[in-house]
Amino acid sequence: MNNQELQALKERYVAAGAASPNEQFADHALNAELWDADGKRMIDFAGGIGVLNIGHRHPKVVAAVKAQLDKLMHTCQTVMPYEGYVKVAQKLSEVTPVRGHAKVMLANSGAEALENAVKIARAATGKPNIICFDGGYHGRTFFTMAMNGKAAPYQTSFGPMPGLVYRAPYPVPYHGISEEEALRGLMMTVKTDSPAQDTAAIVLEPVLGEGGFYAAPTSFLKALRHFCDDNDILLIVDEVQSGFGRTGKLFAIEHSGVEPDIMTMAKSMADGMPISAVVGTDQVMDASGPNSLGGTYTGSPTACAAALAVFDVIEEEDILGKSQRLGDTLRNRFEQWQNQFAHVDNVRNLGSMAAFELVESKDSRKPLPELAASITKRAKEKGLILLSCGMFGNTLRFLMPVTIEDDVLEEGLNIIEECLKETGA
Structure with missing residues (x-):
């Protein structure tokens, strides 16, 4: 079944409180990549909300x-x-x-x-x-x-x-x-x-x-x-x-x-x-x-x-070392964005548990949850699964598999940078 057919079934049979707002449906996945029911490829920066530190369908598991x-x-x-x-x-x-x-x-x-x-x-x-x-x-x-x-x-x-x-x-x-x-x-x-x-x-x-x-x-x-x-x-x-x-x-x-x-x-x-x-x-x-x-x-x-x-x-596979190195890569890129974009601030990480804030200005620190929502929406349209979080909904969090390939990671980060530019961040 394709996404449209599955969406119709979801609307009819899945309780509203349990139904995802996402109208795409996962079909198969491997490591940090996922394909939906229409065959569209997605890069996964959410990892099932932190469930897939060693990636989708690790062969040993x-x-x-x-x-x-x-x-x-x-x-x-x-x-x-x-x-x-x-x-x-x-x-x-x-x-x-x-x-x-x-x-x-x-x-x-x-x-x-x-x-x-x-x-x-x-x-x-x-x-x-x-x-x-x-x-x-x-x-x-x-x-x-x-x-x-x-x-x-x-x-x-x-x-x-x-x-x-x-x-x-x-x-x-x-x-x-x-x-x-x-x-x-x-x-x-x-x-x-x-x-x-x-x-x-x-x-x-x-x-x-x-x-x-x-x-x-x-x-x-x-x-x-x-x-x-x-x-x-x-x-x-x-x-x-x-x-x-x-x-x-x-x-x-x-x-x-x-x-x-x-x-x-x-x-x-x-x-x-x-x-x-x-x-x-x-x-x-x-x-x-x-x-x-x-x-x-x-x-x-x-x-x-x-x-x-x-x-x-x-x-x-030295997952702990990979997590530390992934965190360093994310932090370096986030710091570039913090210097480049007026609304990006408070970059932080502990290993690869990494995030940054979207704020009105670095002085006011007033949260911009609507900007976070816009970026996650645009990212999905471009083929990237990305999550926001936080008490104010203005934090972008990163939970991609620690095992993500370097080229897939770079592709996903480039999508975020495009979204930051397009939204005027």
Whole structure:
């Protein structure tokens, strides 16, 4: 079927809240390129929103999934466990920088991982409250919607959110929130809304994802660690978007040297197969009772096979080094644009987790979300998939596969430069 035929079916049968506004439909893809149902080639700078760090259909992952399909597709691991689940748990325990010996539970999505992290934190501490941060994004389930630091579109129309979730400011100096102000805001949250004796955990992304690709300063993360230690609060780090090589480390928190009590991860963990994980200190992870964690499909055999193959690829193909080099290339190009275009500002990256702002002027820093929307629209027309994000919708973020070929990367960057020129940026 072609795009037009599929669009007609989508309009008739797919719920409006779940339907993409995109009228193109993916047919097949390889690494950083994708072809739609009409045969049009697209360069992918979105990577399924950070899911494809090693590219579409990496051969080693495809082979691992095919081999697993010939052996076992499903048993429900709580009924009849299997090798893949325990091997993924072993690998994550060995590489995840939480305190002490780590234990693992697997789930299907980032939101599921966050839901379970909160359950585990409450069980381990006997305390109910959770503190999150402005701009944070943790999922679309009911509790994770309450945890999100951005209301629309994630909470719109869905009624009252679950209680006992409180918020503090995230340090974004460019938009007027210094590290000192963020810490002061956290202290006020504890003083006025969620006292330490009632707070199970503080949850944050070390680099805001949907919130704009702002990295938390190392000193801020260390201050959180000390505060949690002093007040018997668990530190939960959400690496769903920033994990598995995107920042030049396996996990973004490694840049700071801070060790959380619990970490959540998903997205690029299995190169497109649905899987996520909660990894934490053994005593914390063992706090809840038998059969208190899990689900019918959690840690499926095919997803586990894909995850183990991803670990092999990360090591064998120097994905962390490639991510650092890709980040350097993006930063250099962004800095050229910042000097060339009046509306491009605040270029930034941590490894290949890179972004820049579109603003009215470098002095006012007033966001221009309409310019970001215009550029992403023009880019799509020219054959480039590009995403915006941020609290103000004016950030262009870059999540192309780390494995992208140099000529494909250059072609995509040239399209963006054309769009910047055409829109008067």
